[in-house]
Each structure stands twice: as structure tokens, then as C-alpha cells.
Amino acid sequence: MSDRVRHIISLSGGKDSTALAIFLRDQIPDAEYIFCDTRNELPETYEYLDRVEAYLGKPILRLVDQRRDFDHWLDIYGGYLPSSRMRWCTKHLKLQPFEKHVGDDTVVSYIAIRADEDRAGYLSTKPNITTRYPFKEDGITRADVHKILIESGLGYPSYYSWRSRSGCYFCFFQQRIEWVGLMERHKDLFEKAVSYEKTLADGKRFTWIPDLSLQELRNDGKTAEIKTEHQKRMALERGRRRKNAALVDVLDDDEAFWGMLEAYQTESPCVACK
Ligand code: SF4
Structure with missing residues (x-):
């Protein structure tokens, strides 16, 4: 473990985390950008991430577990599809790759929960990871996120014309x-x-x-x-x-x-x- 504190901004390919990366770009020049790739994302998400990466001027590291994908875990869970009550997909496809990437380093993880949202999220509880909510700290709401995206020229991911958020194409949270x-x-x-x-x-x-x-x-x-x-x-x-x-x-x-x-x-x- 080094003494250095790593600053990590996790991107999901959605509007809020993108706006957060834009918001923090100049405040935290040494920030690392990561994307936990379940390999089940929409094509529009990958296309948007490429554009975000170009805007940020730094690579977005794609974290992928090549050996243990969704099908592997589905097998382990006896064919039980993930659900809001049994969210094994998030644990294995999002959180664990993130924690493996972080290791024992001291990390500040920046999360895009807005000031107008009332939820805690499903996050790592490792003691070396401190979570910060810059949008909550600075009172950034959905309208502000809209402004950030439009003013940056990035706009919204194209799936926004038919879907409200990023994530796996089969996400059970879909309407x-x-x-x-x-x-x-x-x-x-x-x-x-x-x-x-x-x-x-x-x-x-x-x-x-x-x-x-x-x-x-x-x-x-x-x-x-x-x-x-x-x-x-x-x-x-x-x-x-x-x-x-x-x-x-x-x-x-x-x-x-x-x-x-x-x-x-x-x-x-x-x-x-x-
Ligand atoms: S997007 Fe949905 S299905 Fe995919 S890991 Fe997250 S909660 Fe699970």
C-alpha cells in the first residue's frame, strides 16, 4: 500500500456520472476514470463512453472480468436471475472488479448522487475506500446536470430517447x-x-x-x-x-x-x- 491517495470517478455511461466527471475534471486533475464493464451494456453506452473519454482527454479504464461473466455467475446462482432482492449482478460484475482494481490503496471514490435524490446507493464498504458525493455537497440537481451536459457539448447518451439510464440491456430495473x-x-x-x-x-x-x-x-x-x-x-x-x-x-x-x-x-x- 502506498501513501498516495487515489481519486477515482466511476463512470456508468449515464448522464449523472458523466456530468460528475465533467464537473470534477479541472478540480481533480489526477483523477482516474473507470468503467466497470459487465459486457452486457448497450452499444449506445460504449459509443457515449468513447465520446466522454475524448472530452475528458484521459483514458477511461474499462474493468472487465474476462473469465467470470454474467453467464458464469448465473450458473453459480442456479439460474436465478438477479433482482432487486438478490442483486448478485452488481456485487460480482460492478463492485468486485472495482474493489480488485483498488486493492489496498487509499482511495476516494466520487459518486454521482444528486442533491435532489434521496438514496444511499449500493457501494463498497471496504475501509480503505472513502466515498464522496460532490453533487450533494454542492447542491447540484437534475437541472444542473442537464446544464453541465449541454454546455459541455456532450449532451446525453443516445439511448436516452427510449431508456432512462445506463446499465445492462437486460436490467431488471427497467420499466x-x-x-x-x-x-x-x-x-x-x-x-x-x-x-x-x-x-x-x-x-x-x-x-x-x-x-x-x-x-x-x-x-x-x-x-x-x-x-x-x-x-x-x-x-x-x-x-x-x-x-x-x-x-x-x-x-x-x-x-x-x-x-x-x-x-x-x-x-x-x-x-x-x-
Ligand atoms: S445494470 Fe442492472 S442488471 Fe446490470 S449489474 Fe446493474 S443492477 Fe444488475
Whole structure:
């Protein structure tokens, strides 16, 4: 272990961690940028990370466990798909590669939880890792993140037109409308996600969504129902925004919409996956 303190900013390929890297770029010139690659990310995420890397002017180290991928761990867990109650994916594909990279070094890890968010995250508890929340410390909200991204010229990752956050293409935190988005934009990845779902002889089902299989979701009637529900939510959100001049001024339609989607989520994805 050296005396040097390492400053690490973990990028997820999402808007908040990207904004944090931009925000801290000049404050912490010796920061290391890392990305824990599950090898199940969206193509748009990899493309965005390349652009972020060019903007930052420093490499983003991709941490990948080549030997033990998602399928390896799925096998270990007896075919049980990860879920919010059994989040083994985050532990093995995000946290452990990070901790291995850090080793016993003294590290400050910078996490992109905003001042307007109320959650702790799913983080390493190793004693040599200190966690800091610069957005919380400086009162940075979603509107500020928007400003940082637009002013930098980087903007948003392109998946933002149909999905609210980064992470694995099969992430169980996805809303149903996002699964529909995956089905329509990345048919191959949707089919791979379908192939992970199973029904055992005793009728027990392993599905990404607790009460709905992807086979059921892609049924025309169900897809139409999900889209209709989504349109209703959008109409509600537009009405709400019209009453809030501050939001109209600083957030564009997509950002407001995905903020709404975040708000509808009943559980918080891991910080590393955000
Ligand atoms: S993005 Fe979702 S599926 Fe992937 S590691 Fe994170 S919580 Fe698990």
C-alpha cells in the first residue's frame, strides 16, 4: 500500500456520472476514470463512453472480468436471475472488479448522487475506500446536470430517447416501456434477454419482470397496453410541467420525461449502474 491517495470517478455511461466527471475534471486533475464493464451494456453506452473519454482527454479504464461473466455467475446462482432482492449482478460484475482494481490503496471514490435524490446507493464498504458525493455537497440537481451536459457539448447518451439510464440491456430495473424500447431498437439483445427466462417443471418462473415474461410482453396486445399507459403518463407529466415554469425553462422534453420515469420507479438501481 502506498501513501498516495487515489481519486477515482466511476463512470456508468449515464448522464449523472458523466456530468460528475465533467464537473470534477479541472478540480481533480489526477483523477482516474473507470468503467466497470459487465459486457452486457448497450452499444449506445460504449459509443457515449468513447465520446466522454475524448472530452475528458484521459483514458477511461474499462474493468472487465474476462473469465467470470454474467453467464458464469448465473450458473453459480442456479439460474436465478438477479433482482432487486438478490442483486448478485452488481456485487460480482460492478463492485468486485472495482474493489480488485483498488486493492489496498487509499482511495476516494466520487459518486454521482444528486442533491435532489434521496438514496444511499449500493457501494463498497471496504475501509480503505472513502466515498464522496460532490453533487450533494454542492447542491447540484437534475437541472444542473442537464446544464453541465449541454454546455459541455456532450449532451446525453443516445439511448436516452427510449431508456432512462445506463446499465445492462437486460436490467431488471427497467420499466416496461423500456423493455418495449429494447425490443424495437435492439431485437437481438431483446431475444437474448428472452433466452434467459425459464419455466421449471413445477411451474416456477424465472423472469426479468416479476409478474410478466418477455414472451408475454411482446404479445401485440400487451405491447399496445404498455404504450397506451406510457402515453397517459406522458400527458400527466406535460400537464405538471406546464404548471412549473422553472422546469419548463431548464429541462427539455426528453429530460423532463425521463425524470418522470425515474420518479415512477419504486426502487433505486445501484449507483454503479446508474
Ligand atoms: S445494470 Fe442492472 S442488471 Fe446490470 S449489474 Fe446493474 S443492477 Fe444488475
